[in-house]
Amino acid sequence: MSYVITDICKGTCDTACVDVCPVDCIHGPFEKDDMGQGARDMKAEGKSIEGLQLYIDPEVCINCGACEPECPVDAIFEEDELPEEHNKSIIENAKFFTE
Ligand code: SF4
Numbered sequence: 001m002s003y004v005i006t007d008i009c010k011g012t013c014d015t016a017c018v019d020v021c022p023v024d025c026i027h028g029p030f031e032k033d034d035m036g037q038g039a040r041d042m043k044a045e046g047k048s049i050e051g052l053q054l055y056i057d058p059e060v061c062i063n064c065g066a067c068e069p070e071c072p073v074d075a076i077f078e079e080d081e082l083p084e085e086h087n088k089s090i091i092e093n094a095k096f097f098t099e
Contacts, residue, residue: 002061013039
């Protein structure tokens with residue numbers, strides 16, 4: 001069981017969640033080892049991050065819940081609490097780390 005970032009994150013990539021995660025398992029939006037830096041850089045350069053989001057590695061997440069309240073757009077859910085319309089996010093988060 002892990003926490004999941006839904007596509008509500010798309011276009012925000014705030015990265016406050018990255019800063020609080022004790023096991024550094026939140027990455028994206030481009031590379032598996034990019035801890036939100038790509039999005040930070042784009043924002044700093046005034047570029048649009050529409051369609052981009054962060055992802056949680058389900059193999060590393062310890063389900064601590066620290067990230068959830070940090071998200072300014074409420075994009076993060078515990079897998080058990082995920083609204084049905086966001087079920088695909090479970091696969092999308094895992095896929096980011098396995099492809
Ligand atoms: Fe990281 Fe904890 Fe959030 Fe999992 S629940 S992504 S370990 S902050």
